[in-house]
Amino acid sequence: MRTNHKSISLHAPLAIALLALPFIIDALFGHGWVRIADFALLYIMLALGLNIVVGYAGLLDLGYIAFFAVGAYTYALLGSPQFGLHWPMYVVLPLGALIACGFGVLLGAPTLKLRGDYLAIVTLGFGEIIRIFLNNLNAPVNITNGPQGISAIDPLQIGSFSFGSSYEWMGVRVDDVHLHYYLFLAFTLLVIFVSRRLEDSRIGRAWVAIREDEVAASAMGINTRNIKLLAFAMGATFGGISGGLFAGFQGFVSPESFSLMESIMVLCMVVLGGMGNVGGVVLGGVLLVALPELFRNAAGPVQQMLLGKVVVDPESLRMLMFGLALILVMLWRPAGIWPSTQRRREFDADDSVLHQEQETVYDASK
């Protein structure tokens, strides 16, 4: 990559801002919000992984959370009292990513022929199958502990340095949420970097070609089978890493965290933010994690202020507002809040181009 003065002057403030962010959040909003920022980073990783499958390759995946689950349970099973195994993070995380990748190929291989919404429903089924197995593999042999989930999972640690503890350096107290923030930030930046490089690579262009027209792509000599499998595998790998980090951060996993709703949330991040655009997806992730939390904090007090009492259950009001926000944002910006330049161009183009675009993307059964 080119490193010139302009890019340094552009990136240095951003880097400082990102590094200072947890302390700023902590000072302004409190500890809880740093934790939320950690989760936002995990979700951004997930959304970027799904973006490869949906945004680049145009394969609608509704069961993406399964790979997150695979990564999380790999970490949980190999680093908890469940089997008495306490493997170190630098073994378990890559292993989880690898297993998730294997599951990605496993899902991808039989579904290569499927298109559009048929693929969507099969991936959805796959996600549910994984969840149901996690939920029920406690009998006759107890593997996953069933609905109770696995608790007392080892914290993320390298050697004697644990991300789950607090340290004090030069009089500055750094808590576990801060440490996790930096760890997750590093992973997120890595995922962003890989995504950006993939986007501009031969593989990335092959994905776009398949998304736009699979027949033409294969006529151009692209091995559509391998390239599609690669999309599934890459997406799943990112999901697996994110899952492992989630398990170590949370210290507890249960099948409940991997429901279809979670897959849908991640998909919403990708589509709402702007499919195929890394910046848009990151924005989508931040918004969809932050919005419900904001509503959670606002729903009660605002009612108190306006009506003098809490009339409606804040929890359901928050989800209601979230649903409305989804609808309104999509009506306002159908291509996503921050679409990729290519999509925006297509979207602003005249009707005939637009029409062709719709016929080709997610080429459905028609």
Add this chain to the structure above:
Amino acid sequence: MEIFFQQIINGFVQGSVYALVALGYTMVYGILGLINFAHGEVVMIGAMIALTALQALLAAAFAPVLAVLLSLMVAVAVCMALGYSIERIAYRPLRNAPRLAPLITAIGVSIVLQNLAMMIWGREYHSFNLPFASTSHHLGGAVMNDVQIVIVIVALVIMAGLMWLVHHTRTGRAMRAVAENPAAATLMGVDINRVISVTFMIGSALAAIAGFMVSANYGIVHYYMGFMLGLKAFTAAVLGGIGNLRGAMLGGVLLGLIESLGAGYIGDLSGGFLGSHYQDVFAFFVLIAVLVFRPSGLLGEKLAERA
């Protein structure tokens, strides 16, 4: 053998409900190419409205049969209005948008409806009792009660009616024309917007009836009931070949049968390793298997490679 018959009966009853809901998915998909994710919630709203209306009517001392019929009609009317509004607000403005945009608004609508229902009717399970006794009939060791018989018959009648509507009326012809080629249909003087609204209203009416049926069968209503039901019905629609009405019916009944037989026998088949809680896995496995070998569903048209 008795278990076998019993599971077949259960499967048919559940399958009829799936089929009715699946028709709603498949009609919308056939015309708009859109997964109407909110459809399952329309089923739930139908069930809730029917419950409230039924209780109110019984409290006003209506005759039981009249109360049931009226509450069903109220539910159908409310759901038709709901389906119409959903299309107008969340889908119509996005008709020329990228294909995933309406999917997100559909999810939004689904979340909104679910939480509205939770605010209005609460989180608890409501019991849904019909105001008359339902006698059970023994058929060779298996049991089937009146409600279940009525469910299957009503479902069959409705499906026959729908087929007639689609194939033998002016509206039906317009629907088929729009599904085939919207642009050409417009040129022939078909009002596309009207056809789409009608489609949504018919689908929602079926959803309301299905919601009533499933509540009467299980005797329970809950704000979350629409989600899984909608998911299964959508699965059924895909299984049969989405966009195809006969496919939705076949897929619905098949899915019901697969599920109940799977739940009944999975324990024996796996030597006790897997229990009946793997029922859903069974359904999804069959779905995946069918789609791998027939990528466009059982009755779907063979996918032409695009020119």
